[in-house]
Amino acid sequence: MSHTATHLERRVSEYFRTNxxxxxxxxxxxRMLRNALEYTTADRILLSGDYPFHQxxxxxxTEFLEKLPNEEDREKxxxxxxxxxxxxx
Numbered sequence: 548m549s550h551t552a553t554h555l556e557r558r559v560s561e562y563f564r565t566n567x568x569x570x571x572x573x574x575x576x577x578r579m580l581r582n583a584l585e586y587t588t589a590d591r592i593l594l595s596g597d598y599p600f601h602q603x604x605x606x607x608x609t610e611f612l613e614k615l616p617n618e619e620d621r622e623k624x625x626x627x628x629x630x631x632x633x634x635x636x
Contacts, residue, residue: 560586563586563587564586564587564588564591567587567591568591568592568593568628568632569583569587569591569592569593570592570593570594570595571592571593571594571595571611571624572595572596572597572601573595573596573597573598573600573601573602573603574597574601575603575607575608575610575611577611577614580592580611580614580615589615589617589619589620589623589624589628590623590628591628592623592624592628593624593628593629593632594608594611594612594624594625594626594629608625612624612625
């Protein structure tokens with residue numbers, strides 16, 4: 548889109564990385580997480596469910612987060628990003 552959105556100050560991908568948060572929506576699939584991390588950083592991903600359609604359990608969440616090698620990224624996705632976005636602190 549950058550070649551058609553020439554009036555923008557930055558590339559479309561940069562706006563995506565700085566203005567959009569992604570939610571896991573109960574889809575705790577490592578492949579999808581890796582794909583999301585190709586387009587943005589762990590700072591922009593929120594752990595979430597999709598109640599009542601998909602209910603996640605503690606074991607599934609733990610296994611999902613353990614796929615991230617970096618403890619700081621796990622904390623960001625698990626709760627810190629939501630706390631910052633929604634100003635919960």
